[in-house]
């Protein structure tokens with residue numbers, strides 16, 4: 001899915017939410033010095049940077065299938081072992097890590113259960129596997145206003161609500177199907193401030209992810225109609241957007 005985009009475009013769009021979420025997610029994972037960690041679907045490195053801060057670059061590895069993101073994270077954090085690849089086929093031996101994390105990735109995996117099984121395989125027995133996915137099925141995800149506006153104008157549009165892990169309880173079900181143990185679901189919320197409406201809107205036009213892909217295929221009149229609808233739905237600027245993600249911690 002549309003992640004063959006410049007890392008800067010991702011940073012201006014989802015990175016605004018992913019960066020603060022990474023700080024919360026790494027706290028939830030209870031990362032301790034001396035541990036070895038893997039960031040699966042690392043993107044340009046929001047979570048990897050948090051892991052490196054706590055564990056040091058030598059103790060952290062990261063993997064993502066997007067070539068521009070892999071290049072960006074290698075430039076951002078040069079000493080981390082970064083691979084190009086997918087969760088479903090992790091190029092690491094069994095029991096290589098104390099914790100394996102996937103922030104905002106399970107919903108993009110081709111086979112989420114096999115991706116989680118692979119995360120468990122490379123984690124030592126009893127080690128932590130943790131994942132989080134935005135609440136795209138509810139009304140508290142970061143893209144809720146956007147998809148509400150799309151549905152009002154284009155009721156047949158395919159939004160992100162049916163993606164894996166995007167509804168309450170589904171990440172835990174996927175973890176159980178993958179054979180993980182001691183599954184603990186939770187939820188994290190971050191708030192992001194926008195100075196103007198265009199600060200909020202412009203990143204949707206950069207083609208990132210399903211929302212960006214939707215905007216890219218609209219002709220100008222339909223794009224203008226969607227933009228106008230979003231203006232009507234959002235508070236007057238400056239405003240804050242609250243974004244929640246479903247999370248799970250589990251044991252390999």
Ligand SMILES: C[S@@+](CC[C@H](N)C(=O)[O-])C[C@H]1O[C@@H](n2cnc3c(N)ncnc32)[C@H](O)[C@@H]1O
Pocket residue numbers: 001003014015018019040041042043044045046047063064065066069085086087088102103104105108109110115
């Ligand atoms: C929303 S981004 C999240 C990136 C990063 N974890 C963050 O929090 O900013 C989703 C990421 O999942 C990656 N991805 C897509 N399919 C994947 C798969 N099968 N295995 C691992 N990563 C995948 C994409 O390339 C993209 O970097």
